[in-house]
Amino acid sequence: MRVILSTAPARYWQTTNFMLTNFPPLALASCAAAISPPHEVMIVDNAKHRLRSHNLFNHVKNFGADVVAFTNNFYPDSLIIQEVSRQLKEAFPGLITVVGGQAPSFLPEEYIESGLDYVVLYEAEETFAELMEFLAGRGDKSVDQIEGIAWRDEDGQAVVNPRRALLQDFDPMKMPRRDLLPHYPSITRRGYPSTAIETVRGCPYHCKFCTRPTYWGKHRDYSNDRILEEFALIKRQGFKEVMFTDDMMATDHAKMYALCEELIRRNLQISFGGALRADTAARHPELIAIMRRAGLFFVNVGFESYSRKALKDMNKASTIDINKKASETLRRNGVLILGSHVYGAPGQTDEDLALITRDGMEHCDFFRMNMYTPQVGSALFYEMTREGRMPSRNPEMFNQFEYLFDDGRDPEDMKWGFVKRQLQYYFHPSILKHAIRNKTPKDRVIRRAYLSAAMFTGYRSLRKVGIEIM
Numbered sequence: 001m002r003v004i005l006s007t008a009p010a011r012y013w014q015t016t017n018f019m020l021t022n023f024p025p026l027a028l029a030s031c032a033a034a035i036s037p038p039h040e041v042m043i044v045d046n047a048k049h050r051l052r053s054h055n056l057f058n059h060v061k062n063f064g065a066d067v068v069a070f071t072n073n074f075y076p077d078s079l080i081i082q083e084v085s086r087q088l089k090e091a092f093p094g095l096i097t098v099v100g101g102q103a104p105s106f107l108p109e110e111y112i113e114s115g116l117d118y119v120v121l122y123e124a125e126e127t128f129a130e131l132m133e134f135l136a137g138r139g140d141k142s143v144d145q146i147e148g149i150a151w152r153d154e155d156g157q158a159v160v161n162p163r164r165a166l167l168q169d170f171d172p173m174k175m176p177r178r179d180l181l182p183h184y185p186s187i188t189r190r191g192y193p194s195t196a197i198e199t200v201r202g203c204p205y206h207c208k209f210c211t212r213p214t215y216w217g218k219h220r221d222y223s224n225d226r227i228l229e230e231f232a233l234i235k236r237q238g239f240k241e242v243m244f245t246d247d248m249m250a251t252d253h254a255k256m257y258a259l260c261e262e263l264i265r266r267n268l269q270i271s272f273g274g275a276l277r278a279d280t281a282a283r284h285p286e287l288i289a290i291m292r293r294a295g296l297f298f299v300n301v302g303f304e305s306y307s308r309k310a311l312k313d314m315n316k317a318s319t320i321d322i323n324k325k326a327s328e329t330l331r332r333n334g335v336l337i338l339g340s341h342v343y344g345a346p347g348q349t350d351e352d353l354a355l356i357t358r359d360g361m362e363h364c365d366f367f368r369m370n371m372y373t374p375q376v377g378s379a380l381f382y383e384m385t386r387e388g389r390m391p392s393r394n395p396e397m398f399n400q401f402e403y404l405f406d407d408g409r410d411p412e413d414m415k416w417g418f419v420k421r422q423l424q425y426y427f428h429p430s431i432l433k434h435a436i437r438n439k440t441p442k443d444r445v446i447r448r449a450y451l452s453a454a455m456f457t458g459y460r461s462l463r464k465v466g467i468e469i470m
């Protein structure tokens, strides 16, 4: 089979990805490894498009694809995937379309009813390989026997097969096909490529707004031996930077410490970054120091809020004090901090909301803020649905820029407050100067954030006057 693995056709909200473009779609490289050979695979990364949505039709034609399979973690991308999938099937009769990732795993029927042929549910490597063998006519299972897929029966009804058991050992898994991914530029070494690595699946915490605990359930670690082997391969392949896709790096502190010791001992240091909990940085300064020596240059910390009540309400298991300490420790070690914040959580008062930009700017090198959103699959989503407090189920409204709660606050006021605080950040002279200078990694990320914010605003404004580019 000739298989195209693709990211979602770009939509205007994806311009905000521009901030962190050095994350290639690792899921696609991992699924490619699971099936190739014998299948021939091509990866198309639409998320890299800035001025148009995609050019999938040409790729399908030129590659002679039998299957197009999309990755879809973010629910707002579901409509464009469903629409393009319908158009592709019309243009290329016989083409099979597949989707995998978070949103379709939580809502498989929605995708099958919209016309996609198969959904691969949750963890995919084994399931996808079995599905491809079945489609190639070589498998020993019938469609209803393949665990972990959803499909359409002869009456046009969606059928969701039982879930597949999760992998318990990642060591035998093939290395992701990084050779099929496009070039992603390094932030730390200009002109060199950057890549991604996965060392964990899942997160042991239970933040109310997050989908990760429900998606993966119990968290599972890759062994340090496997991670070291992958680091060695990444270095041999010429990458100068690697981003951890883990929900949370270093939840097992001792294991991360041992990994860093070994990276240093084997001379495998390479610039790396990823998501880290504030309490890990605050409580384990010695861990941050060794991570820094092993190559850590950048962390994404979910500070979320500087209000005690809001942190408690969202079950963040963190405090304002921890946020401050984490920032101090990371700064002392010279690690760049992207601080993620949420705006508009039900526990946040007006005063708390004002604090987000003030304290956020103080604690971070890069400030990011999203509207508090009950993402499909999160505990918050189920709670709000149960209580009938979500006025819209339009997938595109879940893009993290809309205020989706029915809680007595005016959604327009909330949106304006959100925009105002973003502007406060972007027009602050101490931030602007980095974008203009554009010399250090920090400058470069801030400059990219400006470009991304400008594109987002531009595309959104054009839509308001009826011009839809993507």
Ligand code: B12
Binding pocket: 005, 007, 014, 016, 017, 020, 021, 023, 024, 025, 026, 027, 028, 030, 031, 047, 069, 070, 071, 072, 073, 074, 075, 077, 098, 099, 100, 101, 102, 103, 120, 122, 123, 124, 125, 128, 198, 210, 211, 212, 244, 245, 246, 247, 370, 375, 376, 377, 400
């Ligand atoms: C890297 C990353 C990004 C990169 C994306 C790079 C890329 N092109 O893929 C960047 C930085 C651009 C990004 C942007 C955003 N992201 Co992001 N991102 C991640 C992160 C950290 C890692 C994803 C990854 O590579 N995982 C490793 C792979 C191997 O795992 P996986 O993707 O789950 O894939 C497995 C299965 O899901 C399945 N599968 C997945 N896709 C497919 C496809 C096929 C065909 C098949 C068969 C199977 C399959 O098989 C894989 C192997 O088992 C995840 C958190 C996480 N740990 O996964 C958040 C995450 C997916 N992102 C999230 C969010 C919110 C965003 C943004 C909205 C942030 C923002 N405010 O701008 C945007 C939205 C972008 C978009 N439109 O999708 C949320 C999604 C929440 C939700 N339910 O909607 C997550 C879960 C983080 C979180 N903790 O909340 N993100």
Ligand code: SF4
Binding pocket: 203, 204, 205, 206, 207, 210, 211, 212, 213, 247, 248, 277, 302
């Ligand atoms: S927000 Fe972060 S710490 Fe909380 S459950 Fe999600 S991945 Fe884990």
